Amino acid sequence: MNSSPTLMIRLAPWLFTVALLLLWEFVCRAFNIPEFFLPTPMAVARATYEFWPAIYRNSWITLQTTLIGFGLAVGFGLFLGLAIGWSRTIYAGIYPLMIGFNAIPKVAVVPILVLWFGIGFMPAVLTAFLISFFPIVVNVATGLATIEPEMEDVLKALGASKLDIMRKVGIPRSLPYFFGSLKIAITLAFVGSVISESIASNYGIGNLMLQAQAQFQVPLIFAGLVALAVEGIVMYWVMALLEQRMTGWAQRSGFAQT
Amino acid sequence: MSGFIALDGVSHRYGGIQAGPEGILAIQDLTLSVGRGEFAAVVGPSGCGKSTLMKLVTGLQFPFAGHVMVAGEEVRQPVKIAGMAFQAPTLLPWRTTLENLLLPLEIVRPHRGEIRRNRAAYVERAEKLLASVGLDGFGSKYPWQLSGGMQQRTSLCRALIHEPQLLMLDEPFGALDAFTREELWCVIRDLHAVRGITIILVTHDLREAVFLADRVFVMSARPGRILAERKIDLPRPRDLEVTFSTEFQDIVHELRGHIVKARQ
Ligand SMILES: Nc1ncnc2c1ncn2[C@@H]1O[C@H](COP(=O)(O)OP(=O)(O)O)[C@@H](O)[C@H]1O
Ligand SMILES: [Mg+2]
Numbered sequence: 001m002n003s004s005p006t007l008m009i010r011l012a013p014w015l016f017t018v019a020l021l022l023l024w025e026f027v028c029r030a031f032n033i034p035e036f037f038l039p040t041p042m043a044v045a046r047a048t049y050e051f052w053p054a055i056y057r058n059s060w061i062t063l064q065t066t067l068i069g070f071g072l073a074v075g076f077g078l079f080l081g082l083a084i085g086w087s088r089t090i091y092a093g094i095y096p097l098m099i100g101f102n103a104i105p106k107v108a109v110v111p112i113l114v115l116w117f118g119i120g121f122m123p124a125v126l127t128a129f130l131i132s133f134f135p136i137v138v139n140v141a142t143g144l145a146t147i148e149p150e151m152e153d154v155l156k157a158l159g160a161s162k163l164d165i166m167r168k169v170g171i172p173r174s175l176p177y178f179f180g181s182l183k184i185a186i187t188l189a190f191v192g193s194v195i196s197e198s199i200a201s202n203y204g205i206g207n208l209m210l211q212a213q214a215q216f217q218v219p220l221i222f223a224g225l226v227a228l229a230v231e232g233i234v235m236y237w238v239m240a241l242l243e244q245r246m247t248g249w250a251q252r253s254g255f256a257q258t
Numbered sequence: 259m260s261g262f263i264a265l266d267g268v269s270h271r272y273g274g275i276q277a278g279p280e281g282i283l284a285i286q287d288l289t290l291s292v293g294r295g296e297f298a299a300v301v302g303p304s305g306c307g308k309s310t311l312m313k314l315v316t317g318l319q320f321p322f323a324g325h326v327m328v329a330g331e332e333v334r335q336p337v338k339i340a341g342m343a344f345q346a347p348t349l350l351p352w353r354t355t356l357e358n359l360l361l362p363l364e365i366v367r368p369h370r371g372e373i374r375r376n377r378a379a380y381v382e383r384a385e386k387l388l389a390s391v392g393l394d395g396f397g398s399k400y401p402w403q404l405s406g407g408m409q410q411r412t413s414l415c416r417a418l419i420h421e422p423q424l425l426m427l428d429e430p431f432g433a434l435d436a437f438t439r440e441e442l443w444c445v446i447r448d449l450h451a452v453r454g455i456t457i458i459l460v461t462h463d464l465r466e467a468v469f470l471a472d473r474v475f476v477m478s479a480r481p482g483r484i485l486a487e488r489k490i491d492l493p494r495p496r497d498l499e500v501t502f503s504t505e506f507q508d509i510v511h512e513l514r515g516h517i518v519k520a521r522q
Contacts, residue, residue, distance in 0.1 A: 151348045157316045158365045159338040159471070168361065172352050249352045249400065 069128025143174020
């Protein structure tokens with residue numbers, strides 16, 4: 001009996017996915033829903049097979065765009081997060097700006113990026129970057145801001161400089177926050193690149209879906225959606241794995257184990 | 259006598275003097291002196307400025323009036339000859355017990371320059387210290403694998419690893435159960451006896467103060483001042499049995515009277 005809960009947990013995602021697909025198929029057939037409104041999973045699978053080369057190529061492009069934007073966001077987000085955590089003045093100066101910037105829907109920024117860089121790769125990368133750095137900054141800064149004052153006192157009384165405290169306590173402490181934020185950031189970056197692709201690009205899954213829509217190939221639109229979902233899950237999973245690897249010490253709660 | 263630690267007419271306000279009546283006057287006109295190697299205890303009602311007193315002595319805060327002298331020098335920056343332990347053990351969860359102990363050595367000169375080259379020697383020192391508080395073999399455990407009492411012992415070791423001349427303890431046993439607490443009293447008692455280190459202990463437990471200290475200072479309610487000072491003449495080494503003697507209980511009673519007055 002001991003292994004059955006873990007087995008259940010391993011199987012659960014697959015069971016739930018299959019159940020959802022069956023339900024979808026069933027609803028489409030039972031209510032006779034036309035294919036141009038909501039295609040069945042079978043039709044979507046067929047479209048995926050038929051258009052596989054295009055889907056594969058464009059998925060790959062979207063993935064690259066997303067990862068480059070995400071990489072920029074990680075670098076910039078870490079830097080800004082550390083800067084904000086380092087100095088109250090920098091915090092006070094930058095935080096309101098960042099909140100304002102974050103409130104702007106990034107769709108609205110794409111036309112400007114197109115104006116500057118032309119249609120295609122650059123706007124998509126930059127949209128992915130712009131939409132995903134915010135959670136990284138906030139999380140890194142939070143990790144630094146929540147150092148226990150007693151810990152700081154212990155170190156200061158030993159003659160520790162601010163840099164010492166940052167290196168010995170601040171940075172290790174903010175790592176779980178940082179790696180946690182990567183899961184959110186990668187998903188957002190993905191959203192960003194697809195948005196930009198569907199507005200202003202000739203490549204990528206976003207563009208593929210737009211063209212499918214223009215040609216009324218509804219199953220292909222859904223095949224694009226599925227490709228996006230699969231890519232999103234894989235990237236999220238990689239980030240979650242990374243988080244577990246790097247900050248195992250921060251995760252020892254047995255909460256919600258079954 | 260101007261002692262190893264001497265506070266003379268010290269007043270401290272949070273928010274700085276410019277905060278005026280807006281700021282919180284934590285300590286007012288406080289004078290006290292502790293000799294080298296002495297064990298002093300400070301008791302007082304909650305919020306009276308005991309932790310503030312610790313911060314003033316270690317140079318983490320500075321008074322707007324009066325002088326704080328440590329080892330003959332006016333305190334103008336963190337003192338660097340002190341080890342500190344608090345009610346919360348504040349161990350770093352990503353470091354093992356041993357690595358937590360080594361942390362001060364990575365910061366304090368001259369050790370910080372040598373710890374890489376001489377790591378083995380420092381590890382041995384840390385392990386000896388762990389053994390001396392009854393934690394042999396726990397060096398490789400993470401803090402969350404230790405009980406509260408063991409974490410607090412580790413925290414004490416961390417305060418001592420760089421062999422400071424001054425040990426500052428701010429209610430270090432407040433969160434422990436009665437038995438563990440009395441065990442740790444004996445640990446501290448022995449450390450003090452062996453090392454001849456100067457100790458200032460802040461506590462709200464009068465028995466703890468009387469059992470451990472050479473002198474007990476009673477603070478008034480905020481803004482804190484020293485209301486009374488009581489020399490504890492109980493012979494050393496003191497055994498836990500002494501806490502049941504009438505002499506001991508009389509002293510506790512007497513201090514209790516001061517505290518009751520202080521709270522009014
Ligand atoms: N960092 C701080 N900023 C402002 N007020 C503080 C700060 N630390 C303590 N105080 C105030 O100073 C007074 C004394 O605090 P503290 O020294 O911590 O008391 P104790 O340790 O005796 O309980 C309290 O009224 C507390 O609210
Ligand atoms: Mg206190």
